[in-house]
Amino acid sequence: MIVIEQENTADAAAIESLLDIGFGAGRLSKTVYTLRQGPSVPSLSLVARTGFDAKVGASIRFWCCDVKNGDKILPALILGPLVVDPALQGKGLGRTLVARALEEADQEGWDLCLVVGEASYYSPYSFVLAEPYGFELPGPVDQPRFQVRAAPDLLQSLAEKPMLRKVLPWSGRASGVEGAWAASRAA
Template identity: 40%
Template sequence: MPDLSLDLHPETPADHAAIERLHERAFGPGRFARTAFRLREGIEPYHSLCFTARVGTLLVGSIRLSPVEIGPGTPCVLLGPITIDPAFQSKGIGGALMRRAMEQAKAEGHRLIMLVGDAPYYERFGFKVVAPGRLALPGPVDPGRLLVAELVPGAFEGVSGPVRGGLVAA
């Protein structure tokens, strides 16, 4: 396949149906039972941190970040879902979306990002595996897949406790 001309754009309400179809193709109906989905349930994402990726007019990727809180009052951003159309995977689209969302989160003053995902993939973006037992999520999570990245050095020092969906973001 020739080099892709990739365009990243802030997500708009007009993108929602296409993004939902993309999530359905990538994750299937089981996505609603996942712990990360349960954290996001009923919580509006940070609209300024949600982006889409297009090749021409075709939506091929999406990333969303939502507010969560760790322990007694530590704000954090939950990354996910990040979804790439299966026909466009392994082309750098996920990395481009990750960098854009993380840069924007840092620019807006966010200090921590967490996610449930594949450590070898996300380590290149600064994510590290959370020590088992340090965070408690509202459902099962493979401890090797619970990851945190500090957008500000030292932001995760001393942070522990239950993780809850945050307040509705504007």
Template identity: 40%
Template sequence: MGVQVFSIAQEQPSDWWEVEALYDLCFAPGREALSSYRLRDGVDKVAPLCLIARDRDGIVAAAIRYWPIMVGDHPALLLGPIAVHPTRQGEGLGGLLMHQSLEMTEGLGWPRVMLVGDYPYYSRFGFEKLTGVEMPPPTNPDRVLGIGDWEGIEGAVTKWPEAK
């Protein structure tokens, strides 16, 4: 079997349906009922960090998105969702999108990133459990993870103030 080639690019508005279909395939029904989705409602995603991977046939194989949020009085990014098509899992695409997008965050003026996820998986990218950072319920505090400059940052996670 030959080497699979993927192209990584910024998600474009025309990719929306394909990316949403990938998220629907990879996540349980009702994913949009999660508290993290309330933080995204009416807020523009951080477009330069929202990446997709397409295979050589042009099919979306993986996608990652980021959203601006507030933690107390401090801006931060909420990473997610990230998904890899079930037929492409284990090929390193999720890691590739994580590394490429995380490398860009600070240069774009975002010194901290958080997510809600499995510590054993995300710790390999440098994420640590955040204490004193409170996601809206129902969120397991052990799944609230961050990377970047979190020193002295505490408080409730709230919607970005420039929401439409």
């Protein structure tokens, strides 16, 4: 039996343990962690519970970030980390969490999402390489793993106006998702 639900504070230790197993202790020094400031977005931070003991078998989290787009700041999400207990990998838990969380993000009005991960894993969710659209993280990243997912009209607009788009920690100044942001924080 598998149940997907929002993570709660009691899940923190189990998630951290899974992250240590999945990514190692050096994970906190990766570039994307500089963007993960403050709490994750509660409405999009999901866990997959397994068995009758409701053990956390997988987790996905999202953080808000800013994208400098000329003189405007676009609100965006950073997907990750996504982690699945090694004993449960290959059973579709990760894909289920990604699909459900992205569906929720779409419903909340998030038009822009970034991820650093395997292109073959994320392309079914409409992620494409970020570099051709000018996105730049605040540190080193393996460019073939840096991807973006955006509403079709936004992606077309970004393609039509080539420029450097720096990804920055969330400032709270971006406009466009105020209601979704407030609702997610109240959850």
